[in-house]
Amino acid sequence: MLAELSMHIMDIVQNSLSAGASLVRVKIEQNDSLDTLAIEIEDNGRGMTEEEVKRVQDPFFTTKSYKKVGLGIPLFKQIAEHCDGSFEIKSVPGKGTLIRARFRKSHIDLPPIGNLKDTILTLVVGKPDIDFVFEIYKDGESFILDTREIKKELQDVPVNHPEVIRFLEEYIDKNLKAMEVVS
């Protein structure tokens, strides 16, 4: 249903925002020698009880009882399990939620990462009040974008100022291209 892993990331982050998170951390770890890809999304939103954690993973329960969380989580989980990987949610009410998915990178059914740049940019620019940390690791390399650092440099200038958008787009693009994260 979602053609790219970067769209799944967008979707899961949206759940974090609905849960009132002010800080969302996205970690992508690609390891070519181990043939693995791991995606972690952690937030400081309101969290869920054990019962709720079960329900958000159930495609038949969610759409009816938990309108705010749709099919996104069951779909993401299904891909992980289908691609020789694993899926887990850890959540503490009042503290936040961590979602972790692992995949076998070379699995034929694994969707491409896709346009990660657009996912990062549209989140950072379209949610200026939220802090995001994107951590991307590939073998020995890494790219970390922390909007708290960006906002510190910018002071009163908003992250959605046209000139800042221009800068961020190039900055993200250059760093991702240099790393050649899977597509």
Add this chain to the structure above:
Amino acid sequence: MKLEDLRKIREKAEKELKLREGKARVKIVVGMGTSGIAAGAREVLKAFIDEIEKRNLQDVIVTQSGEKGLSSHEPVAEVWEEGKPIVVYGNLTPEIARRIVAEHIVNGNPVTEYVIEVKEA
């Protein structure tokens, strides 16, 4: 290209911001629920951001919300203009998003064929 380069942008932008001293004139809100994303909402949001950036529209903000409850019309976006009713657009593509910026936001003529609802602010 380094993060420190933002300092130059800040210094330049701060002067402009002081001259303007105003709030955003227009807000564009794109619905980003699962079905919206599946239907291409990210690309639509990106097109809006691109146009704002290219045209240097400093008084227009593009933002996102969760599900809008209009799944059959996704991707969906609302245009909020001060003192005017909210215009809800549906069945958007990046091309239509670019037209909305040019025709509605810059020239003041809503792109009527994609308007699915007009509601009070």
